[in-house]
Amino acid sequence: MEVSCAFPTTLHSPDDIALAERLGYDRAWVYDTPQQSPDVWMTLALAAERTERIGLGPGVLIPSLRHPMVNAAATATLAALAPGRTAVAFGTGFTGRRAMGYRAIPWSFMASYLRAYRGLLRGEVVEWEGARMQMLHPDGHAPARPVDVPVLVGALGPKGDAVARELGDGLFVTLQMPDFAPEHRWVPYLAWGTVLDEGEAADSEHARLAAGPGWALAYHGAYEFGGADAVRDLPAGDAWMDAVEKAPPEERHLAVHDRHCVALNDADQAAWDAGGHQMLRDATLSGTTDELRRRLDELGEQGVTEIVFQPCGPDTERELERFLETARR
Template sequence: MRETATTQAEPAEPRPLPVVEIVVPVYNEQRALPECIDRLHGYLTGRFPFPFRIVIADNASTDGTLAVACALAEAYRGVHVMHLDRKGRGLALKAAWGASTADIVAYMDVDLSTDLDALLPLVAPLASGHSELAIGSRPGLGSAVTRGRKREIISRCYNLLLRLFLRAGFSDAQCGFKAGRREVVHRLIEYVEDDKWFFDTELLLLAEKSGMRIHEVPVDWIDDPDSRVDVVRTAIDDLKGMARVGRRIVSGAFGVRMPEYVRQARLPREMPGQLLRFAAIGTLSTLAHLVLYVLGGLVLPALAANAVALAVTAVGNTAANRRFTFGRRDREGRFRSQAEGGLVLTLGRCAERTSTIGLGPGVMIPSLRHPMTAASAIATLAELAGPGRVSVAVGSGFTGRFTLGRKPVPWADVAAYVSVVRGLLRGETAEWEGARIRMLHPDGFGAPRLVDVPFLIGAAGPKGLAVAEGVGGGLFLAGGRPVAGFDQVVNLTFGTVLDDGEDVAAERVMAAAGHAVPVAFHFAVEHGLPLDGFPGAERWRAAYEDVPAGERHLALHDLHLAAVNERDRPFVTPELITAFGLALSPQGWRERLAALEESGITEIAYQPAGPDIPRELEAFAAVAA
C-alpha cells in the first residue's frame, strides 16, 4: 500500500461516473429471459453504484424470445433490444459491444449462473483504470462452483490445454461473466475471427499477447441444468480455434496495438526511490533486531529478549518507513500505523500477565491472513502462553468479509486453509497458491515445531459443521446450538451484569450491551433471512436505503461489535436487549451460564463493551467464578 503526503489543493471537478452496458445474449430463451431481466434490473437499480444499460442481444431466435425482449424493454427503463439474423454468441457480442458508447461493456449469460454480487468487483478495476479486461474465475481461490462432473472435467482440461500450449495466464476462459473498457474492446473485436463459443478465449488470448491487463474475480457459480450448450461440439470447436490461434502466434500475426495509456504506463516516478528506501530500512531493522536480541540475551531469557527486540524494531521500522519511504511527516494516523498488525504482541502481553484464561484469535478469516503468517503468529503465542491455553478459531467471515463488501469464504477453502496451517505447525511442507511452503526457522529462532493447538470452527450450519468434523477440534458458536461429538465448544457471549436495582433502560446498559442487537440484525440482512424477530424491521432496513449500494456495507457495519451506530440506535430498545438476554442480574447470569454448560458449552468467550471495560470484566468474572 502506498501512502502519500497530504497537501492543500483546489478541489477537483468531480468526474462523471462511467456508464456500464451489460449485454445478455439469448437464443430461444423466452421462458428464462423475464426472470433474468427482472433480477438483473433489480440488482442494478438497488445495489449497483454506476449508471447502466442492459442490452438483450437476440441471436436469431426462432421462438418468441424477440417479442418477450421487446416487451421487457417497454417495461423496464434502461433495457434495450438488438436483433441479429445469424446465430453465434461471439457474433452477438461483436455487434452489441461494437455499437456501444458506454465506458465499460460487459456480458453475462441469461441463466445468471454467476452471483450478481461479483459484478461490482468485476467492473471496479476497469472504472479505476487498473485493468483493460476483467473476467469471472471459477477455479480461483474464493470461488464456489456447483456443476456436473462432466462439465467440470471438460472445463478444467480445456483451461489446462490453454496454459500448456498457448501459455495463457488467465484461469477461466469460458466463464460467461466478462467486462472490458470500451475503447479496448472495440480494438480487440476487430481482430477476433471466431463468431461462436471460442470468441471469449480468442479475445482473452489476443489481449494477453498484446500486453493488456486482465483482472480475475472469484465468482460463485451454479450451473444451469437446462443449458442448451452442446458441450462436446463446443469443445471440438474450441480445440480447432486453439490450433488456429496457435498458428497465428507462431507466425507472429497475433496481436494488436495497445491503447496509448497502456503503452505509456510506467512506474510512478517516486516508486524506485521508495523501493530502495524500503529495502534499506528493512535491512537496518533486521540488523538492529539481531543486535538487540544478542544484547537482551545477556540479561533476559531468549524469548523475552526476542520479544523486546521485535517490539522495538517493529515500531522503529514502521516509523521510519512512514517518514522516509512514504514521506509522511504529519501526525495524523501515526498511532494507527503503529497499531496495525499488533494482534500477536497484544495477545503476547496477555499471555505474560495471566496464567489461566484461554487465548487466541476468534475468529480468523482465511482470506485476510496468509497461512504462513497465521502459523508463525500461532506458534509464537503458544510458546508465550504455555501448554493448553491457546485455541485458534477459524471462520468463513461474517464480520471479516461482509464489512469489506465481500461474501463469506467458501467452506471448502476454510477446510484447505486449516489443513495447511496445521501442517505448517507440525513442521511439514504444505502447498498454497501453487507453491510449496514450510516454516524454515531453526531451533532457537522461533517456536519449535511440533505446535499442537486445537482449531475451532466458527459454524452452525451443515457445511461448517462438516468442516469442523473433518479438520477442526471443536466449535466456536455465536448464537448457534451445540452439537454433540465435540470436546471443545466455545460460546461467544455479549452483555452486561446489572447492578442492584439498575434499569435496563440506563445509558450504561445501552453502551455495554446494546451493540449485540444490531449484530443479529446485520447478520439477518446480509444473509437475506426473515426479520420477523425485529420490531419495526422494515423501518430499520429503510434507514439504510439512502446509502449508495457500493457503500451500504460500510454503513451497515459501522461500529459493528463495538457500539450502536446512529442509524441503529432508534431501533435498539430496552425490550430487545431484554429479549436477547443481554442485561441480566448476577443470579440471572449464573442461571444462564449453567444452562449453557448443561447444553454442552465447555467455554465462554466473553466480549465486553462500553466505556468501562474493567468494570464489565470484573462483574462477569464474579458471576462466572
C-alpha cells in the same frame, strides 16, 4: 464451565487482558477485524508479555486475510511467547469479510486452508496455490516442529460441523447454538450483555452502553443472513433499515458494520430509540444475576463448555467483575 472473555482488538486490549487475568478469567480471545482494529497477532504478543496464566488466542481468524504460512508462523510465535496457553479459532468471515464488502469464504476453502495450516505446524511439506512449502525456521526463529496448539472452528451448519470434526479440536460458537454442539468436547460460546441491577430497565443508559453493541448484532446478523425483510421483522427493524438505506447500495455494508461490537452506530441507535431495546434480554446475556445464572445453566445443557463474555461500555473492569461473579456463583 470455563469463564473467558473476548475483546474487539484495540490498542488497550493487552492491558484489558492483563486485567482479566488478575480477575480470574480462564482465557482471552481477540478479534481479527482489520477494518476497525489493530493487528490481532501484535496485540496477542503484547498480551503474552503482560500475563502469566490466562489462555490467549485469536477468535476468530479469517483465512482469506493471510497466507497459511503467515498464520502458522504467527501461531508458532505466540506459542513460544505463551507456552501452553495458546489456542486458535477460525471462521468464515462475518465482520472480518462482510464489513469489507465480501461474502463469507466457502467451507471447501476453509478445509483446504486448515489442512495446509495444520500441516505446516506439524513441520510437513504442504502444497498451497500450486507450490510446495514448509516451515524452515531455524532454532531461535520458532519453536521446534511440531507446534501443537488446539484449533477451533466457528460453525453453525452441517458443512462447518463436518470441517470442525475432521480438522478441529472443538467448536467456536456465536449468534446461535447449533444442535450438534453437544457432540464436540470443547465449545466456547461468545456472548455479549451485562448484569442488570434489580429493577433496572432494559433501556437504561448503562444497558445501552454495556449491552447495546451486542444487542445490535441481532440486526447486523439478520441483515447479512436474511436481508432487509428479516431485519424489518425485528422490533424497530424499519427504523434500522431506514437508516442503513440512506447509504448507497454499494457502501451499505459500511453503514451496517460501523462500530460493530464496540458501540451503537446510527442505524442501531435509531432502532434502540424506536423501541428495539425491548429484545435486549432475548438478544444478549443481559439480566439480573439470577436471570443470567439460569441462562448460563441452559447454555451448559446445550453443550457450551466455555462462556466467552465481551464487555462493552466505558467501565470494562466493572463489567468483567460483575459478569465473572455471576458466572462463578
